[in-house]
Amino acid sequence: PVEKFRKDYAALPYSIDSVDLDFNVQTDETLVTSTLKLTPTGGGPLVLDGEDLRLVSAEVDGKELPKDAYELGEETFTLHKPPSSPFTLKTVVGIEPAKNTQLSGLYESSGNLCTQCEAEGFRRITYFYDRPDCMSAFTCRVEADKKKFPILLSNGNEVGRGESGDRHWASFEDPFKKPSYLFALVAGDLGGIQGKFTTKSGRDVDLRIWSEHRNCDQLDWSLESLKRAMKWDEETYGLEYDLDVYHVVAVEDFNMGAMENKGLNVFNTACVLAAPQTATDGDYDRVLGVVAHEYFHNWSGNRVTCRDWFQLTLKEGLTVYRDQTFTEDQTSRAVKRIDDVRVMRSAQFAQDAGPMAHPIRPESYVAMDNFYTVTVYNKGAEVIRMYATLLGWPGFRKGMDLYFQRHDGTAVTCDDFRSAMADANSVDLTQFERWYTQAGTPTVTLSDKKIDGETFSLTLSQSCADTPNQPASEKQPFHIPVSCALFDKKTGKKVDEQLFELREASQTFSFSGTVTGSPDDYVVSLLRGFSAPVTAKQELTQDELLFLASNDDDSLNRWDAAQQIYTRAILDEFTGDAGKGDSLDAAVATFRAALNDKSGDPSLRALNLAVPGFSELGLKLDDGFDPVKLCEALSSVKKALARACSTELKEVYASLYSDAPYDVEAASVGRRRLRNACLANLARAGGFEQQSVKHYEDAQCMTDQLAAAVALAGEATKEREEVLGKFYESAGNELVVNKWFALQASADADDALETVKKLVAHEAFSRTNPNRYRAVVNTFAGANPRAFHAADGSGYAFIRDEVIQTDKTNNQVAARLCGSFGTWKKYDAKRGGLMKACLEEIVKTEGLSKDTFEIATRSLK
């Protein structure tokens, strides 16, 4: 496999000004005729990308090419001596969508045809410059059997339609130039719903949401989400939609969440379908967020796209930031922010600490699909958020306006974005580039607190650990916005609040406002709102943490103080220091306070009842620890909290019962979230099986049903069998069946691996449907640490075999799964050795994909 480097970027020697595609869909094979109009911009041989294509014919300017005029490589088509003035290249290739198990390119899902072209799937459809800086005008004609494929869709406006016999066709024209990764085609037997949106300048847009007929009753929420997103983008950024029609198509087999193809989004059903009986409140939020995300891409991604894939965060970090703030506005700012910070701390910080650590703008890749990561996406979004924090909203908005004004219709770089922000605000953002070049999570430490006269000052220092190819000693200081507040311990009042800009290795800052006495009379609330993607450190006593947990006016830091209290209790339990300190008492007090905070937002109370998870805790331990021992410490503290507060838990649980009809308003969502958190804890405390069954029986919606099933899943009881049986029998759609699989695969039960092996043998299991497959296998590897890390290596062996087998059919799914072994250096020698051996075994598998090869070899380094 070849590694590509960011520094090697070179402009293309030909532009493809227009592309006309013709799809002739036959039973086994689809014939794709492509007519490209090319203009030399540098000349030399024309090397187009192509993969798994059967070339039928090739002609230049109407003349069939002689065999020696071109050459076919494994992944290329080379025309040795193209004309030196504009010319037309016409190729005909055959492809077999029904055999396409990679789900990249044109493939079949439940008998329908759809495409997925990002990042490099278009080359599996026809020969092309399959890279984002090649922007062309697209037209497309599709012809297929009328009965089997009544609906035909592609990007842009439909400009023609006709039929003859049992065939029909439709043709499309996309008025906007676009890169190949945004091309889309759908042909199938679909149903749907329709809506309308009138843009601020008065244009009517036809909105269409499509799915298989059996799911058409679950599309209303995504239509509503789309309308809200369209309105929000107009109000927040002044950005309007630019075509007359917007399609969203839901497909069952899909590698990721969704895809922003111009005017024709293709979605995983999991990110479109929502109805009270089949989707949880979390699913509703996910649909809202993903529908909005793909819509926002129409500007941040499609109108202005990436020059090369190293710039992926240019569109993804920005679009995630946009969808996160959209959801904050639609639901609860505080709750959404905490949910997003949890993802950063558990998943992204873990990636930064492991062998796959990379800057948000990676320097190299073998398989681009491996870099659609939580670093590029979520850390990328935090980097965008820092611009907004540093520049203020009006300044950030000015930067966004300039960015779109300068670059509309082109393919650009992260540097172009940074320049727009700097130029629009006349500020110097040179140092800020380090967020794009340096990998790893910086640590910001509050090292010194002083009172000079009546001024409180503090010293902040920063560092960043080694990451692959970047030793800590060579890293330069980041430009970090650190939001801080000072609280008076005696009065509980806030003295002052400041945004400090840390630019050096160590710097001293002062609060304004008069202070007296000693620094210990005050407490600093550090990194408020998670103002930068860093780990904040300061020495705090148990009392100071308790003070912040109840007095901080920043809801994120209040929650964070509680997290720190829980962390201490769990780590003390882990190291065996539990008896010595009062850390468990403080944890119980914190837990109880969240339960008793009757006037608080129920969602926040629920968040404050949740202790940090395995991955986050593992990052606080030195390498070489026993992961199962950590699971045990975690579950023992969780149990202790639940048992100590069982009276209050029962009270709160009972008080939150409601038989009002279902709705997704924040108040109802919060009530369910808190009530179900109580249920989970009561189940943990033990002896709550009967009530859990009743919870299941009384449930009016999937949120409550699932909570009951999860509460019962950890113990082999007759109640578990009863509820799981009913859950499966009554599952309203395939997504609910996925939940049934996932809740068992993640259950912290002694028979977990046995269960998972049974699930893999279950008649409803599938290796070709990514949702179903991941619900079982990835869930086990990622969400069942006690079983995955079983001392005898049985969990590892199971996942190793799955990686090897699945790599034969779906490289992207296998490569993700292979990432489960990346943490091997963190654990004790025995486990580390077993995990490493799995990676070695995978690497030497014959015919391994470049995707899995890259993850496995990087992990071994």
Ligand code: B3K
């Ligand atoms: N841009 C797509 C992701 C494509 C992933 C390719 N492996 C979805 C999104 O981020 O909106």
Ligand code: ZN
């Ligand atoms: Zn995206």
